Amino acid sequence: MKYILEEAYKSYRETIKTFVLNFNTSGEDFIVDQRNSIKLFVLSEETINIKAFRIPNIFNQFAYKFLRKSKAQRSYEYANRLIKLDIGTPKPIAYFEFTTPFLFKKSFYVSEHLNCDLTYRELTKNFNYPDYDTILRAFTRFTYKLHQKGIHFLDHSPGNTLIKKHGSDYDFYLVDLNRMHFGTMDFETRIKNFSRLTIHKSMVEVMSDEYAKCTGEDYNKIFDLMWYETETFQEKFHRKKRLKKRFKFWN
Structure with a gap:
């Protein structure tokens, strides 16, 4: 040991x-x-x-x-x-x-052990969650902060960000940390980092809008790439699930 x-x-x-x-x-x-x-x-x-x-x-x-x-x-x-x-x-x-x-x-x-108020996953399921837009935009700014500090969180997925409310503000905490890269990230890598977070176009629109405000980049450029990467990830994810089902059937 x-x-x-x-x-x-x-x-x-x-x-x-x-x-x-x-x-x-x-x-x-x-x-x-x-x-x-x-x-x-x-x-x-x-x-x-x-x-x-x-x-x-x-x-x-x-x-x-x-x-x-x-x-x-x-x-x-x-x-x-x-x-x-x-x-x-x-x-x-x-x-x-x-x-x-x-x-x-x-x-x-x-x-x-950190007791949180919610995770990002709740935002993908309950669009009427109190302060919904505020939290989603704050999460986007948090992701921008990661990118600015050269943190590429490879498991940036719905269950891996804990959220705690402090007064009128929200704090974010990363968990499941074993897959990360550190270093400068180009624009495409930054936007692709959002691809595993949601299947909902409305959420991608809000995150694209807030990330555009953070970066000064064009909203349409960000949205087009973020939605493309989201759809691409979903296609790969479901293709992998279908292959697993076939493999289990054959066995």
């Missing part, structure tokens, strides 16, 4: 290790799916969030052991990098990795 723990949590080292080692039989289920599981644990007076990444396939077990950083390590390092760049994300606490001499096995990312 290898782990890295934030200095502020060193006094809780053994407790956090116990949480991780007993992950399967303890904690409160928060998210459970085929890929990864998230559980909540009470640490003193704080609730923390532990994400367990599933054991990768045999090729990636070798790659993560010798060639690449694990998803847990990347999540931890990217969270610290985002905080230094003044981008919201739940506070990172630790990451753990379990390996054999030649293969990588399981990994865990530990962070604070």
